[in-house]
Amino acid sequence: MKNLRVFGRIHNARRNYSPLPVDPLLRFKTISQTQKAPRVLITGSLGQLGRGLNSVYKYMYGSECVVMSDIVRLPANATDVSDYNYLDILNQGSIEEIVVNKNIDTIVHFSALLSAVGETNVPLALQVNCRGVENILQVAAKHKLKVFIPSTIGAFGPTTPRENTPDLTVQCPTTIYGVSKVYAERLGEYFNHRFGVDFRSMRFPGIISATKPGGGTTDYAIQIFYDALQKGKHTCYLRPDTRLPMMYDTDCMASVIQLLAADSQSLKRRTYNVTGFSFTPEEIADAIRRVMPGFEIDYDICPTRQSIADSWPMSLDDSEARKDWGWNPEYGLDETVQVMFALLRREEDKPTKIVSTA
Ligand SMILES: NC(=O)C1=CN([C@@H]2O[C@H](COP(=O)(O)OP(=O)(O)OC[C@H]3O[C@@H](n4cnc5c(N)ncnc54)[C@H](O)[C@@H]3O)[C@@H](O)[C@H]2O)C=CC1
Ligand SMILES: CC(=O)[C@H](N)C(=O)O
Numbered sequence: 314m315k316n317l318r319v320f321g322r323i324h325n326a327r328r329n330y331s332p333l334p335v336d337p338l339l340r341f342k343t344i345s346q347t348q349k350a351p352r353v354l355i356t357g358s359l360g361q362l363g364r365g366l367n368s369v370y371k372y373m374y375g376s377e378c379v380v381m382s383d384i385v386r387l388p389a390n391a392t393d394v395s396d397y398n399y400l401d402i403l404n405q406g407s408i409e410e411i412v413v414n415k416n417i418d419t420i421v422h423f424s425a426l427l428s429a430v431g432e433t434n435v436p437l438a439l440q441v442n443c444r445g446v447e448n449i450l451q452v453a454a455k456h457k458l459k460v461f462i463p464s465t466i467g468a469f470g471p472t473t474p475r476e477n478t479p480d481l482t483v484q485c486p487t488t489i490y491g492v493s494k495v496y497a498e499r500l501g502e503y504f505n506h507r508f509g510v511d512f513r514s515m516r517f518p519g520i521i522s523a524t525k526p527g528g529g530t531t532d533y534a535i536q537i538f539y540d541a542l543q544k545g546k547h548t549c550y551l552r553p554d555t556r557l558p559m560m561y562d563t564d565c566m567a568s569v570i571q572l573l574a575a576d577s578q579s580l581k582r583r584t585y586n587v588t589g590f591s592f593t594p595e596e597i598a599d600a601i602r603r604v605m606p607g608f609e610i611d612y613d614i615c616p617t618r619q620s621i622a623d624s625w626p627m628s629l630d631d632s633e634a635r636k637d638w639g640w641n642p643e644y645g646l647d648e649t650v651q652v653m654f655a656l657l658r659r660e661e662d663k664p665t666k667i668v669s670t671a
Contacts, residue, residue, distance in 0.1 A: 338372075340567050344574050345373035351459075351573075352378060354417045356402050356449070357424030359383040361524045362463070362565065366421060368393050369566045371609035380415045408452045414436070419459040419573065422449045427466050428621050430528030431490040442493030445612045450504045450512070459511040461573055464498050464584055466518050466558060467491040467530075471624040478626035480586050480633050487624050498584045505583055513572050514584040518591075519631060521649055522562030523656035532622045534559055534597060541601055541608050542661070550615035553595040556627040559643035560589030561652065568640060575638035582637075588629040589642045589649075600650045 353370055355363050358381035371381045371393075382400035396415075397595045402424045411417065412509040424445055431438035461522060469478055470486040484495050498516055501512035519531025533549050534557075540547040560568075568587045592600070604618040634640035644652070 323463060340559055341369060341402065341570060343375050344570055350374040350378045351419045351439075352380070352415065352417050353419045353421060354380045354382060354411060354415065355421045355423060356382050356408075356445075357401060357422070358397075359385055360423055361388070361522060361526050361669040362520060362525055363421075363423045364393070365522060365562050365566050366423075366569060369570060373570070375556045377601050380411060380417065382411065383550050396619060400450055403440055405448040407543060408448055409455070412452055412458065416444050417456075417458065420449055420453060420461070421569065421573075422446065422460065422462045425493075425526050426490065427529035427533070428465075428488050428490040429530055429618055431493070432488060432617055432621075435489045438489045440581070441612075442490065443496055446493075448501060450500060450510060453510045453512070454504055454508040459513070459573065460501070461513050461569060462497050462501055463569075464494045464514050464516045465490070466516060466625045466629065467621075468494040468498060468516055469624075469626050473626060475625075475627045477628050477630045478486075478586065479630045480582060480584070488621055501615075502583050511577065512583050515568055515572060515582070515587045516584065516629070517565060517568075518558035518560050518588045520562060520565045521559055521653065522565075523653060523660060524562075530618045530625070531557055533594065537594075537597060538650075538657055541605055542654070542657055545605070545607055546609040547598070547613070548611050548613050549594045550613060550618050551622055552614060553610075553612060554621050555619070556591050556593045557622060558588045558591045558626060558629045559649075560587070560642060561620065561649040564589050564642040564644050568634075571640065572634075572638060579637050581633065585634040585637070585640070586631045587634050587640055587642075588631050590645050591628045592646055597646065599652075600646050603647070604650060604654060 355367055357363050358367055365377050365382055376395045384401050385395055387394060398411060400411060407577045415515040417531055424441060426438040449460060467488060467490050468484055472485050473483045488494060498514055501514055505512045519534055521534050526535050533551060533659050537547040601608045626641055631640060
């Protein structure tokens with residue numbers, strides 16, 4: 314019921330503000346009707362994306378299908394949590410223990426250090442983002458598991474064409490995050506080719522959700538909503554004209570569910586670009602002003618995050634994902650603004666929810 318409430322909130326929020334043509338739950342329902350329930354282990358499940366995916370899986374198949382794991386303690390009054398386990402992904406034996414004891418057939422590997430935090434602790438980023446992926450893939454090979462490991466726009470770099478960036482292009486990132494994600498993409502492909510591991514991946518843009526983000530370059534696009542509601546004003550660490558690709562949470566969750574459910578035969582590659590829409594800080598501020606006319610934005614540029622953003626694509630070409638497995642995002646910028654305000658306004662009246670702790 315808790316999961317239904319989460320998505321009920323999204324659905325109702327949208328109905329109150331800007332009705333969309335499609336029931337946001339429909340794509341999850343349709344997939345769950347045609348697929349056998351998986352047994353999914355989510356690593357890093359208390360982070361920004363893990364929490365949402367946990368709720369979607371439970372909504373689709375019931376709470377028995379998901380095992381949550383992370384290295385931090387649950388907040389005291391966390392909601393939407395069941396079968397939560399301590400799991401350090403640097404310990405391969407512990408991953409294997411959970412996989413065997415809980416009869417896991419699919420791992421969604423979300424543990425990672427994101428772009429901005431990665432630059433502050435390169436040795437830890439190497440450990441978590443590279444050793445962690447190696448451990449997951451080795452366990453997957455041994456126990457014949459399906460594995461999803463997300464990649465990112467950060468896996469591209471300043472020499473990549475920045476507009477409508479295709480799946481196959483130059484990948485020379487200049488952050489440890491990006492380098493480790495290229496490694497994850499290549500290692501996953503290698504394990505697929507060499508050991509038959511059913512590895513699947515997508516390069517996500519910045520994900521916008523009503524959950525505190527974990528330390529990335531695109532985090533401003535979430536913080537701006539909290540600031541708008543609390544202060545009517547946001548100070549942005551990126552220049553007003555910095556264009557980056559983004560996607561709303563429900564579309565992101567749908568992409569994971571859809572790619573994992575896709576028939577192997579339909580996949581022409583193991584790593585696909587997916588995206589929602591692109592905007593600059595100036596443009597999202599304008600979109601916020603359309604529903605909150607007094608909203609103000611000013612700028613205090615963070616050189617590290619600005620230079621990371623300047624090295625990333627401004628828009629992604631996700632036509633291969635659309636063609637091969639039917640990817641079709643539903644949220645644009647205005648719908649995202651509407652649903653974010655609706656969700657955050659409701660959250661203000663609720664007890665503490667789990668927030669990202671990375
Ligand atoms: N949020 C976004 O905008 C995007 C996220 N991604 C990818 O999606 C995945 C999930 O991202 P988020 O949820 O945003 O990240 P997050 O930073 O919110 O969560 C990461 C989680 O990993 C956990 N973790 C750190 N070290 C660990 C360890 N040694 N063992 C186990 N868990 C550990 C942290 O406690 C945290 O809960 C990451 O791989 C990220 O690169 C890709 C593109 C965009
Ligand atoms: C786009 C990402 O991978 C992430 N949100 C980050 O900014 O590091």
